[in-house]
Amino acid sequence: MKVLVPIKRVADPANANKVKVAGSEVSHDGLEWVMNPFDEWSLEAALRLTEDASAKTRTGEIVVVSIGPKAAVDTLREAMGKGAERGVLVDGEDTALDSNVVAQILAKVVEKEQPDLVLMGKQSADGDSNIAGTKLAELLGWPVINYASHIETSDDGKTLTIKRELDVGVQTLKVQGPAVITCSDRILKPGTIKNGVTPADFEYPDLGDLNSRLSNLKNIMAARKKPLDELGLGDLGVEPVRVDEYVGFELPAGRSGQAQFLESVDELVQKLQSEAKVL
Amino acid sequence: MTNVLVVAELAQGKSRKTTLSAVAFAKTVTEATGGSFDILAIGADAESAAEELTGFGAGKVLTAEIEGDYICESYAPTVAEVAKEYGVVVACASTFGKDLMPRVATKIGAGVASDISKVSVEGDELHYTRPMYAGNVFGTMKVTTDIQVVTVRQSEFEPAAPSGGSSSVESVDVVDADCEGKIESLGIEVVESERPDLGEADVVVSGGRSLKSAENFENVLEPLVDALGAAMGASRAAVDAGYVPNELQVGQTGKVVAPKLYVAVGISGAIQHLAGMKGSKVIVAINKDKEAPIAQVADYFLVADLFDAVPAMTEAVKKAKAAG
């Protein structure tokens, strides 16, 4: 099975409260670039789909693709250090991208790479748009399964049984690939991915607060030698059109006042009643 | 003049409350620009759901009867066909709207303003404000295509109230589904709850990892939830641990709530959790660690062990309510 995993690099979302607005732009000076955590989940899911975890062998191929400046190569190398076989960097300026542009470029990469699946994040942790996956699927004429929490493949890998999280409950779908899948937080819980190769009773270690497996020094060294193509939009034959325009940014108004620290339940309830008037 | 199409979200043959947030958006836009709006009820039992939607001031309520569970591929072609007659197409930014609308937009060559918290009319342009960076920045943007597709954040668009009148009901042709035979729903497991819905409740009580088990959610937290007549929420850590179902997650990847009162029990207040609740009017934290980041947004911070404080608070709330 060949899986394409689109990955965006974003300003460290764990420190998103340090993001500033400078003039008409967002500034994240001082924040590290990291792999979009939503994409890290799908990378880890893709790794689990394309390996025999108990024999520790790769059984499929993962191509990671990022649209961004040259420095996004680091993010791709990081993904290859975790196990992806190849990388593709498509040249683009972060500020010139919207989800529409991203979807159009990814559609061309898919045409070129012919993967069986595209596994991606449901949203970028900077823009929080949650658009590119579904747009990509429509451009390709493929089904999209957003918010997947379980993926099970048939023996030939062509039919997928997928569960996804909706506001109203959990939906189970039967899908004929190729398809675009975006992942939910739960995709990396035990037993959520069944690829017919990794024994059903195999247990992945709990990732704790990590978003994907760590890579060791040996893998990082090996990743430096893995193939990485750098493409321009001309190489892909696409002139993407941007369909939105930001006119300004603002920081949210802070909450007024400071927390009142209380020691007793009675005091709290009394304040909720007579001061906050919410009881 | 901007005409707006509202895509209603249906479940079990009824319109969900989320629809009324999208209607509220449509009213704001059409009142400011002098246009009018219609509502499209699409899905199983669309016709009976349409009846409920005739009293909100829409010109027409359109119906498209599609059997079976919702999937984006079966709804999008029909929504896109109807949408061609409008300037703006809107749905709520629930998992329904966020799943469906980008596909619709792509079919009609439209850009999407997703999960917006505000709309304003600037001359002949619509400006949309939307939270980004997990709610740490608000961006204001416009969509530059002829038709604009929008999803609205439920917690920021007060549900429209009935405004009397009676819209006419008309059915529209259903267009063939995309990806026929390639995607099929085997069912939706709906979690029934007697409690108010997270998105609609005036009070939300959420529990975190520190509750330690599903039993403690039930025995320790739920009595407080019920004493307050609240909806129950949870941190991702609690959902991931399997203490409560995923629909209860509050945060960047869960639901965004803005109730009058939010009580965070044993929740540290990670940036992604704050993204889902910091718009609440009054925030109470119950946490044994004074330094927990939830203090940045809390109005009242009870420094206590939750296993003592929550049962005591349940009793105190009951007493206070009984005393009226």
Ligand SMILES: Cc1cc2nc3c(=O)[nH]c(=O)nc-3n(C[C@H](O)[C@H](O)[C@H](O)COP(=O)(O)OP(=O)(O)OC[C@H]3O[C@@H](n4cnc5c(N)ncnc54)[C@H](O)[C@@H]3O)c2cc1C
């Ligand atoms: C991309 C991404 C998206 C995410 N989306 C979300 C999201 O939507 N929602 C979300 O919630 N999280 C989300 N997270 C996870 C988030 O980063 C935190 O890991 C999570 O919110 C922590 O949950 P918690 O507060 O329950 O647990 P912890 O951080 O472990 O906090 C437990 C708290 O309980 C307190 N405590 C412990 N015992 C007691 C006691 N007996 N009495 C009182 N207090 C006690 C502790 O002092 C601590 O503050 C996301 C993470 C990522 C990377």
Ligand SMILES: Nc1ncnc2c1ncn2[C@@H]1O[C@H](COP(=O)(O)O)[C@@H](O)[C@H]1O
């Ligand atoms: N610049 C990019 N390069 C590669 N993938 C991207 C890029 N931007 C967005 N994506 C993918 O699209 C998903 C959804 O993005 P968005 O619509 O921006 O929220 C992300 O989780 C990524 O998988």
